[in-house]
Amino acid sequence: MSDVYLAGVGMIPFRVHKERILVDMAGEAAALALQDSGIDPGRVDMGFFASATTAVLYKDVTVGQNVYWQLGINRIPIFNVENACTSGSTGIYLACNAIAAGQAEVAMVVGGEKMCVPEMGLLNSGATELDTQLGLVTPASFAMRAARHMAEFGTTLEQMAAVAVKNRRHAALNPMAQFSKPISAEDVLASPPIADPLTRLQCCPIADGAAAVVLCSSRVAKETAGALRVRAWAYCTGDYQNPQDMARWGTDYRTCAKAYELAGLKPGDLDLVECHDAFTIAEILHYEALGLCEPGQGGRLAAEGQTALGGPIPVNPSGGLLSRGHPPGATGLAQVWELAVQLRHQAGPRQVPGASVGLAHCMGGDKDGDSKSCTVIILTN
């Protein structure tokens, strides 16, 4: 097994990109990642393309080949992967596997969505699923987790709001964030209700956008300035046991534990985390699964500012999905983009001082009260 390195990252700001097509956005992000890595496109010997909505919205297939050929990358194996909100990070998992095995020296992952279109409704767990047909939309899943967490642990609306306030405060320091105007807890709780107790400012918006990473072997990394070590890549699907404990998310705990084990690290070793704050309650649940606090104490952790920049374990210094917007194919890659910038100490006013260990965490898909996928990636400089 070779060690795996992150050689370059690229992304375009996530926004409503009304005039751009997906292949062009993804091509730009990929070109930026290659440029950042200093690696010639001709050396890429495996490519992954991640998108969750492209086939559904555009009836388009094998989009990855179109994206890579924009960069002159042809002939090599290219894989189109879909894994709901973890589509991008699942691509990273496969690329890391290929490099660890020596099946690729340089592998790329590109992901993106063009989803800000009228046909796009709320995300759900698949149109033919019974849950979907009974009216389950993704915000409702998390709202029900929130209600249970409040009932079991006394988590408060103000604690949840604190997550949104913190992430927006971080976003004000991040030119790549889509939403960067500071907000108060009052703003959060007074924003339009989505699914009780979640209000609009507690739910990440969708976005158009693309991001890309270049991964490489230790041999190639030696020639590459600023390459970071990928210390762990973990991916677990759900266990779907019935009943699910919706206040203690087994799949989340299991994946985090696996990543720590693979990296030989523990929660206290982390300098920063980018986690899947698709909803405020999600970030609170992830604190607990990541072992940043005891089960049930996630709300308190946020409210006390411990996960804010300047606190002991900054979470989502980028502003997170709540500020960036969430194009599922690109989200997992954008999280790694932020880790790279932080671990290279190029994050400017939002820099976590001396950051040397970062973790990116992503979850996606809803099934039987569980998640269909959870990924955790740990980087060190």
Add this chain to the structure above:
Amino acid sequence: MSDVYLAGVGMIPFRVHKERILVDMAGEAAALALQDSGIDPGRVDMGFFASATTAVLYKDVTVGQNVYWQLGINRIPIFNVENACTSGSTGIYLACNAIAAGQAEVAMVVGGEKMCVPEMGLLNSGATELDTQLGLVTPASFAMRAARHMAEFGTTLEQMAAVAVKNRRHAALNPMAQFSKPISAEDVLASPPIADPLTRLQCCPIADGAAAVVLCSSRVAKETAGALRVRAWAYCTGDYQNPQDMARWGTDYRTCAKAYELAGLKPGDLDLVECHDAFTIAEILHYEALGLCEPGQGGRLAAEGQTALGGPIPVNPSGGLLSRGHPPGATGLAQVWELAVQLRHQAGPRQVPGASVGLAHCMGGDKDGDSKSCTVIILTN
């Protein structure tokens, strides 16, 4: 690198399965493959699910997790892959990579489609592609290859018809084939025109269906009766050079050459081939790329019966896509199903005597006059 073995195969007959849903068909194929392998589902440590049309037709995502959980397979990494007509064989490629690397001891690939629905039009290269909007449908691509092949090499309508006649004759010996009534060259040429010079009986029909394979390491194979060695798995994307030579398909030649090189075998070593006869002319082109004859001689090869059962190199003893129907996610797996049955000498009246080396060949996607993917898998007993 561990050697890779095929431990089990399963498929349901490809048909119009009006009353069945995809997850159920795929689950049955997967259960059959597990049963065939004798391996407990709990030992599967990586799963791939392949489908080309499910997201487009049903707006369904992360379908693989639903399929695998039917078999009690949970927690493990599951990947949803799409690669047009090579979706299934691309899953095999990734599964072989994982086993070769020791990242999985047992990996499964399940693929399927439920596409016999009114919304399904002709396959094309993606709705947003310019080619598609200029009216390019998949049969037209192959019809234009046929016209050029006829002009350059003198290939005849009768030679193309011979492919359809042969494959239907094989299908008559295969209870899994969808169409098994013998046809004559006259029938083929008198069937309704699709895209000149291709008639309906020269074009594979779509189908609902599912198939699955279980792959494993040499360690697990030792406990598994009837495991076959996977000697090569090759996957190339197109080169998209302009101009493309449409009578000598560079991407096809390149992938076949790579598979022979990986296996250390040459065309003369093959006992049988299952190839992507989506259209009669395609099988002729593949003969040439596979080196079964000189470039331009594929029509003659078919007409002389050299690729028929009883000939020196039987191609598509199953009856091929022309007789089986073509659900893209399952097709590459169904080809491997036939190789397994043949290499275990369980093919009954269509058995290739003493078969010990088999090759499965698949192509998919259309871009700039080239293919977006070509896969070749070589098995030995």
Add this chain to the structure above:
Amino acid sequence: MQADRDQQCQPVVPGIFRASSGGQGLELVGGHCPACHRYYFPRPPRCPYCLGQVEEQGLGATGTLYTYTVVRVRPPYGLPSPYALGYVDLDGNGLRVLGLLAPESLDKLEIGMRLRLAVGQLGCDVGGAPCLRPYFEPAPPHPSQGMQPDV
């Protein structure tokens, strides 16, 4: 009249509830694996634990609310706006299932409350035709249960 209209509607998904004539004996319908003694809702094509056949199994009509939400964005499938969803712990089989909650109960919802199954025309199917959906409505406390919500 409600009943008349209901009879013309089809269930949103076939086979997930049943009732004898007159609405008596209404219950959710799922599956039971006789080999593994496990219950399922909905009934899966095969048992995930033994790959065997799963029998059709009535799952009763009563349970306790584990968690819930009131969805206030534009509802899918023509559901009322707002509408409520919850996970319900069914009596007698240990299953925690997703269900719609009665539209008229939105301001009475409380974790731990007792619920009883109902079926009515609620929203439309994928094609836009009105259809029947199962939902849970408030019910009197379980005889064997104290006054404390199960939290």
Add this chain to the structure above:
Amino acid sequence: MQADRDQQCQPVVPGIFRASSGGQGLELVGGHCPACHRYYFPRPPRCPYCLGQVEEQGLGATGTLYTYTVVRVRPPYGLPSPYALGYVDLDGNGLRVLGLLAPESLDKLEIGMRLRLAVGQLGCDVGGAPCLRPYFEPAPPHPSQGMQPDV
């Protein structure tokens, strides 16, 4: 009248052909990379060989038919039934491009024949509105070409 109607139609994809007023100077429009001296149709967002900017580039209006088919199944996008498609070797830039062939030329098609670009209302766009598509129609032999088709 045809011209009037055409003016109300939009091209199926913007920017793939152009004409000066009155249809003079009609040509395909693609791209050219000044660094790599390569031509493209359609114009890609960036050059695959150097990742640089690709300039808009007229690609002329004439070429030779490399191969073709007449499609006789139900056509997509409201195209005529049957309709013909071919790959055309463009003069002057070496590109082989996919194009529709003139509906009235179906029985005159021959590999190696000379073609000239035309534009007209042919089929509809994704939304079902009639739109303009470029197509190739038979043209007199190339002055520099003998009588043999290039096969």
